[in-house]
Amino acid sequence: MAELSNTLDGREAPPDALSGRGQPVAGAPFRTRMAVTYVILTIFLLIAIVPFLIIALAAFKTDEEIARNVFGLPSVWSLANVKDAWTQGNFGQYFRSSVIVVVPVVIVASLLSILSGYAFARMRFPLSRLLFFSLLLGFMIPGEAVIIPLYYNLRTFDLLDTYWAMILPDIAFSVSFGTLWMRGFFSQVPQELIDAATVDGSNSWQTLWRILMPNAQPAVLTMGVLFFVWTWNDFLLPLVVISNENLRTLPLGLAFFQGRYTSDLPLMAAGAAIVALPTILVYVLLQRHFIRGLTSGAVK
């Protein structure tokens, strides 16, 4: 896996690799090909986003409006459904739980990944390969492989039905990918840069924070957004370790909500929109980072 992940993220694609090459000589076959390209891309773009668009529209509509035409616009752009979902549907509380879990996971997991990735990339020490491969394991195994003992361990320490029961395992899972990711980044830093700092009397800690981290922002951001999406969308862990309704995160809350109010479509659409909106926002702002991270051999 390490090798694979380096093939794509390691070398930064040349500027034209993602946007295409320059224009060739124009001609009839070329124009046809271009037209076909745009038609295909448009059709499949629509297929990918229309389901989300109709649910986003439904969040503003009344039952009758949805029944009349799923593609139709609402007669009034009212936030009443969203407000109802937030208060009566308890999505406000779920939102709060999600934030309480996600924020520490992203911050702590990023920090720990930077530290361990740095050591694996730039230091030699006994057992480094063994330790690294055991971290790799966590990146490949399914959640089902750990969830059963995890539940009983958390019960033993009275941590079931607490935010810790989600925060700690999510940090652990994130660190395995994060270490791999940051190691890849730190491995590419030229040795001369580090040697120069060492000669100037900088110790490894100062080298990390003063020399390496100022250039690491894109890599850290990519890692951070992936941690955010994975933790925000995590379902199996909260499903198993949380039974108190007030501690439910958004995906868990939505799943239970749908089980109970299948027919209240406007409210359910509003709930789904509340779950989706933060990831969509982060995605719109940082989509380059998402795509780079997820297409670089990220197996999760």
Place this chain on the structure above:
Amino acid sequence: MPNARRRVTGYRPGERPLTAYLYILPGFAIYAVFVLLPILQTLRYSFYTWDGVSDPVFTGFANYADLAKDDLFHIALRNNLLLLVFYTLFPIALALLLTALLTRYRIRGLSLFRAGLFVPQVMSMVVVGVVWRWIYNPTFGPLNQGLRAIGLDSWARPWLGDFRLALPAVGMIGTWVGYGFAMVLFIAGVQRIDEDLYDAAKLDGAGEWQQFLAVTLPGLRNEITIALVTTLIAALRTFDLVYVTTRGGPANRTMVVALDIYRNAFGIGRVGYAASIAVVLTVVILVVSYVVLTLRLRSAAEA
């Protein structure tokens, strides 16, 4: 021995092994407690008969022997294999086909298309499940409404409730989630292929199709491998989507292995048994990933 000795002492200033361990310790400790240890515990549980409450009884390989005779487990396993067709084969084949049809030259607005195609990747599977359950809804779902609107009333179905169609209906959601991911990978990959290779193929008299086979496919080796590993794992471990859309129904027609683990461990108190299924699932996923990656490395070595 002298060699080994030099390795251990050959550190630059500030790089003693102890320092390295200090950097790794916080992350690795939490990883060891919440991932590594549970992996080993799952393996251990799988040799016990345990309901989660009373004392576990060591029964050796009994759980695994039961697995071999468990019809429901076989149904789940078969369903996961069928889902491979929808989660892996369809998206990759579709994306390759479309990539072959697309121009290799600069596409204006490509970043917009990429961003849109990628949206399902970012979304919670619970949201995806909720959206599609609505689309498939027999009475007010847009799919049946649309079919009725164009006069195909007889095609309208309770998609997720239909014995024969439920699994393909869930599978199509997987295809829908995966194809954009594969397309984004392949479009980026194609534009990295050296145009000279295509020119050389053309000089040899290769047509479009032959160019695709001789240049595009080998050129996309890395991207295809990533798409394969990612979607294979997604198909084998699929849980959220099935839990939200069908819970394995109707009559276990969409039962999958991950749901069977969940049901055994947290539904009917067969904890040791559930652990043995989890072990099998993990081994299958690791073996499949290993095989795909090894094949790719071998083909890379030959090229």
